[in-house]
Amino acid sequence: MESLGRSSTSRCECEYASLAVESTAGTDAYEQDFSMAQLANNLHNGNSSSVADETGTLFHSAGGSIQACDRVAEQLLGYSTQQLVEMTIADFMGRMICPNGSAIAPDDFPAIVALQSGQPCRNVLGFQKPTGERVWICFNATPLFQSNASTPDAVVTTFSPVANAASLLPITDRPVIDRSEQRFRQLADSLPHIVFAARPDGSITYVNRFAQEYTGLGDELLNQGWAECIYPDDRDRALATWMQAVHSGEAYEMECRFRKADGTYRWLLSRGLPVRDGDGQIVEWVGGCVDIDDRKQAEQALQASEERYRAFVQQSSEGIWCFEVAPISIDYPEDEQIQHFYQHGYLFECNQVMAQMYGVCAPEDLIGVRLADLLVPSDPRNLEYLRAFIRSNYRLVDAESYELDQQGNPKIFVNNLIGIIEDGKLVRAWGSQRDITDRKQAEAALQQSEERYRYLVETIPQLVWTANANGVLIDINQRWSDFTGLTLAQAQTEGWEAIVHPDDIATLNHKWEVAQQEGYYRAEGRIRRADGAYCWHLHEAIPLREQGEVVKWFGTATDIEAQKQLEQQRQALLEREQAAREQAETANRIKDEFLAVLSHELRSPLNPILGWSKLLQQGKLDATKTANALAAIERNAQLQSQLISDLLDISRILRGKLNLEAMPVDLGAVILAALETVHLAIEAKSVQIQTTLPPTVVTVNGDAGRLQQIVWNLLSNAVKFTPSGGQITVELQQLDYFAQIRVIDTGKGISPHFLPHVFEYFRQEDSSTTRKFGGLGLGLAIARQIVEMHGGQISAENRGEGQGAIFTVQLPLAPASSRSPSSASTSTATDDLTGIRILVVDDETDSREFVAFALEQAGAIVTAAASGAEALHQIDRSPLDLIVSDVGMPDMNGYVLLQQVRESKLAKQVPAIAVTAYAGEFDRQQAIAAGFQKHISKPVDPEVLIEVVRSLIQ
Known part of the structure; x- marks a missing residue:
């Protein structure tokens, strides 16, 4: 074990x-x-x-x-x-x-x-x-x-x-395990560093487990194989150091870069010790390598930082300085610390720029100078500067100091400084400073200039503004703000377009683009006042340049509203005068054309009337010619009568005097009556008439006579423009809420350029002397007015060149409760006036004899009078059943005559009919108001006269 x-x-x-x-x-x-x-x-x-x-x-x-x-x-x-x-x-x-x-x-x-x-x-x-x-x-x-x-x-x-x-x-022969070797290897393998052992000659015999993991190699590291892992630039030096240690037998220490398993190189600190036996002989070398790459990088970073610092200090455009101070506790009162700074503070280090700021050649000439000799103690601003330094925990940014250079000249510096605190005591301060003396002097001069400028812009009557090179507002005067109601911040946020009239934005933008090239801005435009009204201003601006580049624009806006209003008034007056002149010229032209057409249209019927009359007086015409002559005279006389009626209708319409006698009217009967009126013209041109009427009665509320006039005008117009053998279709339909009449012809049609004017007064597609069709151009205009007075509408459309036209009339239907229509009369009066005693009064002989003869033909007993006085005499001589009197007579007009008749006992209740050339609606109303029961306009149709007489007698 x-x-x-x-x-x-x-x-x-x-x-x-x-x-x-x-x-x-x-x-x-x-x-x-x-x-x-x-x-x-x-x-x-x-x-x-x-x-x-x-x-x-x-x-x-x-x-x-x-x-x-x-x-x-x-x-x-x-x-x-x-x-x-x-x-x-x-x-x-x-x-x-x-x-x-x-x-x-x-x-x-x-x-x-x-x-x-x-x-x-x-x-x-x-x-x-x-x-x-x-x-x-x-x-x-x-x-x-x-x-x-x-x-x-x-x-x-x-x-x-x-x-x-x-x-x-x-x-x-080794009965027991070499426990020392085991302990050595166990310890070596437990360390997080490279451990090695070598023979006395330097050949590596052992490396620990960490070495193998670190390099990714095994036995390759033994002997001299480890040298292959050393960075090539360090290899020779490392081998030389190792071999020198082997030869000298002394321990060694070296640093070199060693390759890791991932191929990267890191700095290692390698140390080796010789192991000696009892005789002092080296039996083995042991050593280890510690990774110091992080430390080396830190040392290199520190060295680089030091080099950068020195380069920065020497090359900086700012003064760099260090003031040493005898240590003083930061707990001392402010004033004691400040006094201590002045007495025991001196410049310890500075760069060349700092030295030049104080008027000396080299930093050595300034180092050692006391703080009191540089920072003026008597200036209260410097006391505040030092107090701010203390109060800000000895850190200050962009703080101004007021100092003296070595020649005694005043200087102003802006400083950034930090105090170094050691053991609760301030020992030094590092800082940088910039000389802003010239800038401060320039700012003072600029401030004076700004004050003069501000005084100027606030006293002149213009709106004053300044903008950057891109046109963004940077300043405005009070008058500008008062006028627009905007602050500078609001104006910058909303932009100048917010106050410019929308119609002027494009113009002012274009002028601004031109100004960028030409260097001068001038434009007129409306800007919005605080109350929302827009006023005209003259905008002018010039660029302010620095080194040739535009840095801002100075501009004014001068109120020219009054001037513009005068110009607009003059322009409006000129335009009105031009319009009036054009209107007058147009009116004169239309009047001349109308009078020429009127003269033509009035004279044209007179020619056959007078001509045939002369021939009839000579008595040389046979019966056929006599019948033709009388027919021609009647036809042209009716034509003249219709022209006069149209003129009177237009006059009434223009004066708003055309009245309608509204009642339920059967439109089918109106169409048939109108067709009866134009049937002779239709037959003369061999035009085919196709009528489509619904089986039920179509009823509208309106004036039957005026409705018949509408249809008659449309039919007359269709007959006029439809060639012989053509076709006219008349349709009547009852739609949801209105009745519709359509008149369709196969004539020449209406040209597209004239179609919008077809219902205008006195407008004809061809008013030249070579025109094919006559007329005053009033019929369709009258029809339109009458249709609109009935609450309807009329329209025209072209079917194509040579294919005819379509006229459509739409009239509101009468309520169902009031549909009891009266038909337009197409019957003629009977000649049953036998025994009726009638007094005819007219100062014009032809007219008086014509009326008397027509009544006598119907069987009436007629007494004629040429004046009002004569009529009163006749009334006193014999009783009467009816009076037919002209209105416009000399000495005593018809109104005065009737007034005296109503005052007499004999004829007080005798009905009276006014027969006059005064054919207006007002004239009719005036005649009724004067006591006449009926009003008949000249020329008089005998049939109409007899029918009216019969209606009164009955």
């Missing part, structure tokens, strides 16, 4: 122990705290981190009994944990034998030896398993200590099977 604690060590062991202690300096001690309960628990649960696949572990208490074991121990020994724990140490040892077959003594069991000696112990013993099988096991016992304990409190025994006991016996 081998026990390092019980056997006396050889000289080699002592030498190596000394080397190992030196090599492990700074590492953890071998002894360490441990938890028995935790260790026992780990072993019991198989969690021991020290157990290999074929290595069992036993945990012994201070008395030697087994407290725990792992699963491998159970397998190797054949007993369960419970059985092993219940065994006494004597029972456990009773199952063992020594390699020579004898029973073991307590000194043979490694755990007992380790507990007694406090040293690790190893031995090979035989153990008898419960099955009777004997196994040979190598036991290794390691004592465990609590902190600061001198005796072990427990032992951990690791063990593994060996092939047989003979494998552990010494070489031939």
Whole structure:
């Protein structure tokens, strides 16, 4: 059995122990705290981190009994944990034998030896398993200590099977194992460093387990193989140092870089000692190598840091200094410390820049100068500077000091400093400083300039601003803020576009881009006032440059709102004048065109009327020609009458005097009546009429006469533009809530450019002297107005060039409760006025004789009067049944005549009819108000006159 604690060590062991202690300096001690309960628990649960696949572990208490074991121990020994724990140490040892077959003594069991000696112990013993099988096991016992304990409190025994006991016996003729060598190797393998042994000639004979793991090599390290692991640049030096030690027989120490298993090189500290026999002869070398790479890197970093520091101090653009001070407690009052600084503080170190700041050539000329000779004690700002240094725990950043250079010139420095405290006392201060004297003087001058500038910008009437090179606001005057209602922060956040009128942003942006090239900004634009209103301003700005580069823009905004309003008023006045002139010119042109057309349209019917009248007076026409002549005269007279009616209707519409007599109206009857009116024109052009009417009555609320006028206008228009042999379709439909009339023709159609104007007054697609179709261009305009007065709408669409047009009228249906339609009359009056006594009053002979003749033809007894006075005379002479009177007469008009008639006894109740050329709605209402029962406009249709007379008499 081998026990390092019980056997006396050889000289080699002592030498190596000394080397190992030196090599492990700074590492953890071998002894360490441990938890028995935790260790026992780990072993019991198989969690021991020290157990290999074929290595069992036993945990012994201070008395030697087994407290725990792992699963491998159970397998190797054949007993369960419970059985092993219940065994006494004597029972456990009773199952063992020594390699020579004898029973073991307590000194043979490694755990007992380790507990007694406090040293690790190893031995090979035989153990008898419960099955009777004997196994040979190598036991290794390691004592465990609590902190600061001198005796072990427990032992951990690791063990593994060996092939047989003979494998552990010494070489031939060596009956006992070389325990010294075993102890040496056991100690060497336990260290976390490289350990080696060599012959006297320097050939390596042994390396420990750590060396093999560190390099990843085994026997390759023996003899001179270790040299291959040394960094090439260090190899020759390392070999020379080793061989010099071998030749001199003296211990050595060297540093070199050594290759690890991963191929990296690390610095090692290698030490070697010679082992001598009793005669002083070297019998062996032992040594070790400790990894010092981290230390070397730290030393190199420190060296580099020192070099950088020196380079920084010498090359820095700032003054670097160190003031030494006689140590003073930091607990002293501030004023005492400050007084001490001034009396016992002096410059200990500085760089060249620092020396130049104080007007000397070299740092040596400044070192040793007292603080009081540099930092002016009488300046209260310096007292505050030192107080701030103390109050900030002796650390100060960007603090200003007011000093004197060696020529007595005032200087201003900005300092960064830190005090060094040792044992509660301030001993020195390190710091840096920059000379800001020129900057401070410039700032003072700038401040004066800024004050003058601020006074200027706050007194001028403009809005003043400054912006950086990119146009971002950096300053505004109070007038700018008051006008916009924004602070500088708000303006910077929202941007200048927030106050510019949206319509002006593009212009101002473009002007700004131009200004970047031209170096001057000028633009007009509206900016928003605080109350939300926009006002015109003239914006001007110039760039401020430094070294040729624009650094900011200085600009103003001048209020030009009043000027702009005058310009706008002038412009508006000019535009109104131009528009009025254009309107007048257009109106004059339209008027001229209208008058030309009107003259043409009025004169054209007069030509056949006058011509045929002359021929009839000559009496040379036969019966056929006479009938043709009379038909032509009637046709053209009706045409003139319709022209006059259209003009009067337009006049009423434009003055808002066109009234409707609304009642339920059957639209089918209205269409038939309108067709009856134009049937002669239709027949004359051989145009086919196709009428589509619903089987039920379609009723609307409206004026039957005006509705018939709408249809008649559309039909007349269709007949006019439809060529001979063409077709006109009239449709009536009752839709959901309205009635729809469509007039479709196969004429020339409506050109696209004229279609939007087809319902405008006095508009004709062709108003030239070469036009094919006559008319004043009023019919469709009148139709549109009447339709809209009925709450409906009218539209036109083109079917295509030469394919005709479609006119659509939509009218709201009458409520179901009021649908009792009255039809448009298509019947003619009968000539049954026999015996009716009628007085006809008119100052125009032709008109008076025409009316009298028409009434006489119907059987009436007619008395004619040429004036109002004559009419009153006739009334007094004979009784009357009816009065038919003109209104516009000289001396006494029709209104005055009727007033006097109503005052007489004989004709007070006699009905009266006003027959006049005053055909307006107002004229009709005025006639009714004056006492007339009916109003008939000239020219008078005999049939209409007779029908009206009959209605009054009946």
